[in-house]
Amino acid sequence: MPVAAIYARYSTDEQRPTSIEDQVRRCRDTAGKEKLVVEERWVFSDCAVSGTAKGRAKRVAYQRLMDAIESKLVDIVFIDDVSRAARDMLEGAKIMALVDSIGLRVVTSDGIDTAQPNWKMLWSFKLMTAVQQVENTASQVVRGMVGQLERGYQIAQPPFGYRGVRIKDASGRELGTAWEVEEKEAELLRTMFEWRKSGKSVAKIALELNGLEILPPCYRRCSGVPYWRPATVHRVLANAIYKGIFVWNGSGYSKAKAKKKRRQLVEQEFERPGLRIVSDELWAACNPPARSRAIRGGGRHALAGVLTCGICRANLSVKSVNTSCSVHCPQCEQAKRVGGPQHFVGYSSLAAARQALEWCFREVFAGAVLAEFHARLQARLTAGPAKEEAQLRSRLSELDITLQRLKRFALDPDVGEEFFREDLSQARAEQKARQAQLGVLLQRSSHVSKAAVAAQSAIDPLELIQRLIDGEPEVYKVRATLGRLISRFALIGKPSRNVSIYELAFIPGVGVAEVSASEVIDEVSVAFRVTVSTSAMRPVKWLVQGERI
Known part of the structure; x- marks a missing residue:
């Protein structure tokens, strides 16, 4: 008699542990129709794990099942539907290849049987549907996160210098998360920025912090002895949140991921004046533009890095x-x-x-x-800078109208964002540059007084x-x-x-x-x-x- 196995999985987007029991029950019913009984040792299940390619490493039970299949210890696999086994085209194709190469039989509770003709067409269609569902879910999550930012809340873990606070309405329903400044860490951050502005290298700043026995960010996740590294100091000082701006799609991780997939990210800034720790001028002095001369702190000679x-x-x-x-x-x-x-x-x-x-x-x-x-x-x-200020404000007004029009087109389901992504990116980049120019102009003008000029x-x-x-x-x-x-x-x-x-x-x-x-x-x-x-x-x-x- 052929050896039968069952595979069940519930993913993080469902959050229903009872889903495993329901899937196993339906698979046993399907096996009974085939006059087969599945032993308990051949029931494999993964809980709260994605079916995508990146989630496969966490699917321990799935990997054990694949080992048993490749060792020809299992002849038939029962699953509730295609998406339970794979939500990735490559993984789905691998199962199809096993059916052709070693005679594996796969039976789903929703009607697919690899022993029947034309099963590949139905399998491929349902696999593509599952893959598209993953992408739709990801898009919904992104829209939800951007929506929270637009409503004034924050996403992700708070960085060094802040703590997260859950915000609830009068009925106790959770609305979102806000960040608050941790004043002790904020004072340390101001000192770090002043050190960097004065020319101290990130390595020397790390040395100072380690000498003071100050724990670095995310020290709880560190497997060894936690300590400040130069790269950690650099990442902290480069975070725009410390000047009161949260940048969506601005992290190094997001940019590296997009570069790997050859995609262009559109950064979006959200003003958070209540989270400001340092001034724009101090932040800019520690983060010069890419074409400017970087602050150098090493070397014994004052002209090293200047010549x-x-x-x-x-x-x-x-x-x-x-x-x-x-x-x-x-x-x-x-x-x-x-x-x-x-x-x-x-x-x-x-x-x-x-x-x-x-x-x-x-x-x-x-x-x-x-x-x-x-x-x-x-x-x-x-x-005064009245003429230049008027020109900048006029151009910003034009850009704002252009962005609103492009956003309306991008939100149209019949059109989609991909057709306007480049135009949106260019308009937002120019808007960001003009806003920076206006900010510098206003800041400079605020410094122009009779006392300052006289001094x-x-x-x-x-x-x-x-x-x-x-x-x-x-x-x-x-x-x-x-x-x-x-x-x-x-x-x-x-x-x-x-x-x-x-x-x-x-x-x-x-x-x-x-x-x-x-x-x-x-x-x-x-x-x-x-x-x-x-x-x-x-x-x-x-x-x-x-x-x-």
């Missing part, structure tokens, strides 16, 4: 030899060595770069350049020069300040052994703000080309010449 190659724009390498330091572009050097582009400028010295920097500082913070800066401050104070106009920024060049107070802090003050510091030429040419671009308003301990008001940049020459004989004599470009 770049004028050809390929890579960071120059600072190499110490005895008492001197040389700088060069390793990327261009390697290209020349392997027969690539022959644009390698050559080696310069860190001392030459410092000479160029000193010359530029004196040009920037004295004479005509400083006078222009003071004139711009006065102009900002009298004229920045009265400051002598030249005192900043010696402090920065001497590497005080700490190298990583000097590097962070230089990174904000200098938008370009590039080695562009080496006409001869003792001659180096640099191009530097500065934002004087940053330097004045640093010295006066005030907010940046003016972000206009000024650029120079500087030629630094030295004699071959000792003692060394420097000749520095430059021009504004």
Whole structure:
């Protein structure tokens, strides 16, 4: 007599443990019609596990059944319907292959029998229906989550610095989850952001936190000894929730998953002003745009990570030899060595770069350049940003109308979102960029007062020069300040052994703000080309010449 088995499963979307008993009962009835009795040891069941491909690893009973089938210990399998065995096309096809290759017979309670002709057509149809049902369920879950966000509630586990609170109505019915700020952790987060802004590397921040014996986020899920890692610090500092914005589809996990499936995610921002822990300016200083120079905290030299190659724009390498330091572009050097582009400028010295920097500082913070800066401050104070603000608000209004129209089309079941996904993504990206510009503009304008202009106009920024060049107070802090003050510091030429040419671009308003301990008001940049020459004989004599470009 053939050996019969039963497989039953209830998934997480049903949440009914009695479903297993119902499925087994129906399968036994179906087996009885075939004059078969299924022994208890051949009844396999998985509880609260998805039937999709990613859920298979958790389906222990299903894997045991497949082992028994492949070992030819089971001849017939009874299931309630196709979706109980598989909600994935590949898994369903594997069962079909077993029927063809080893003569397995599969009988379902809803009428499929692989011993009958044309069973494959019915099996495939019901399998596709099950797969589509999974996708429909996933879409419904996503709509529900976005709906909760639009109603002001939160989803997922609260990140470091927050706790979750269940919100209920007067009758006790649960409405959703809200987050509240944990003030002790929030104070630590503010300190972490200040450390990062000052130039401290994420590795040094992790070292500080571990030294204070502070537990990292999700320490309860850690299998070993929990400790802060540099990557953990980076993820925490990059979370937009700390500036009061929750980003749907903004996590690294979501982006990696979408990239794997070659799908384009559309990010959506939800304002959460009550969850703000740090200012927009502090958050932006710790998370510069991808094209900006990243904050660097390593290295012994203040110019490491600030000096770049004028050809390929890579960071120059600072190499110490005895008492001197040389700088060069390793990327261009390697290209020349392997027969690539022959644009390698050559080696310069860190001392030459410092000479160029000193010359530029004196040009920037004295004479005509400083006078222009003071004139711009006065102009900002009298004229204000009214015209630029009006233009930005007008464009934002246009984008809002466009987005509402696109959303209406996307919600139409006869059209669908996929036809407008790219347009939605572009419109939302521009809206986000314009909102950021408006925010910065309003923030800058709030800093423009008679007192602020007077303070920045009265400051002598030249005192900043010696402090920065001497590497005080700490190298990583000097590097962070230089990174904000200098938008370009590039080695562009080496006409001869003792001659180096640099191009530097500065934002004087940053330097004045640093010295006066005030907010940046003016972000206009000024650029120079500087030629630094030295004699071959000792003692060394420097000749520095430059021009504004």
